[in-house]
Amino acid sequence: MEVKGKKFKKIRKEQGLTQIQVAEGICQQSTVSLLENENKLPSLDVLELLTSRLGISVETILVNDKYDDNYVSQLISLMLKCDASAIEKKLSQVKINGESTRDNIVQHFFGGFVHLYRKEYEDAIFCFGLTIAQMASVEGYRDYLSATYYGMSIAYKMKRDYAKAKEMINLALEKVQELSSIDDKEEESLLFAVALSSELYQINIESSLDS
Numbered sequence: 001m002e003v004k005g006k007k008f009k010k011i012r013k014e015q016g017l018t019q020i021q022v023a024e025g026i027c028q029q030s031t032v033s034l035l036e037n038e039n040k041l042p043s044l045d046v047l048e049l050l051t052s053r054l055g056i057s058v059e060t061i062l063v064n065d066k067y068d069d070n071y072v073s074q075l076i077s078l079m080l081k082c083d084a085s086a087i088e089k090k091l092s093q094v095k096i097n098g099e100s101t102r103d104n105i106v107q108h109f110f111g112g113f114v115h116l117y118r119k120e121y122e123d124a125i126f127c128f129g130l131t132i133a134q135m136a137s138v139e140g141y142r143d144y145l146s147a148t149y150y151g152m153s154i155a156y157k158m159k160r161d162y163a164k165a166k167e168m169i170n171l172a173l174e175k176v177q178e179l180s181s182i183d184d185k186e187e188e189s190l191l192f193a194v195a196l197s198s199e200l201y202q203i204n205i206e207s208s209l210d211s
Contacts, residue, residue, distance in 0.1 A: 003035060003040075003062055004039070004061045004062070005038065005039040005040075007060070008050075009036040009037075015055075019036070022050060022053055026046060026050060026053070027042065031046065035047075067094055067102070067103050067107070074090060075087060075090055075110050079110060083117075084113075087114050088111075101134055104130075105131055105135060105144060108127045108128070109131045109148060111127045116154060121155040121156075121158050124152075125152055125156070128149075128151050128152045129152075131144065131148050132145070135148075146175040147172075149171045149175060150169070152168040153166075153169045153172065156168060
C-alpha cells in the first residue's frame, strides 16, 4: 500500500494549514514532511488522525495495490446490482502489478461482468476466458468458476451460439456441485456463487425456451 503524499500536501495547502498545524498533537512535523515529500507511510493510527484533521478519508490519499477480501466484497455488492460503471471505477482504484494471480483473477472476473452488462459479449467472453486460464494454474478460487461459466453462457446466448451456451451451463453446474467441499471459511463466497449461478441458470433456461 502506498500513500499519495503530493495529494495530501495539495489538500493541506488548499486549507491554509502548515505542516506544524496539521501535526500538532498527533505527530512530529517531520512525519508530515516525510509523508508529503517522500510518500513515507506513517502508522495507520497517525494517518487516520492526520486525514481526519483535513476532513478527508484515509482512502483519499492511499493507493491500493491488491484486491483484499473487503474490496472483493464491495465488488460483489456492485455486481449484484449490475452496476457496470461502479465496478469499473472500483477496479481502477487498485493499481495491481500483474504478479499476483489472485488479483489478475479478480480483475478479469469482474471485468468480464462489466462487459456483459454493457452488452460487449466478445470482450466478456475474452475476460472470462482469462479468468478460467488463471484459475487453472493455481489451487483454490473454485468459488469463482461457476459464476464465470454462467457469465460466459449468457454472453454466448446473446450471440445466439446456443450450443456453446449450453456447454457453459453444464460446466457451471458441475462447478456448483464441486463447491460443496469448500471450507466453512469460504462460505460467503460459496453462497454468492451458488446464488448467482442459480439466478443466471433460470435466465438462460427461460431464454432458451423462448428462442
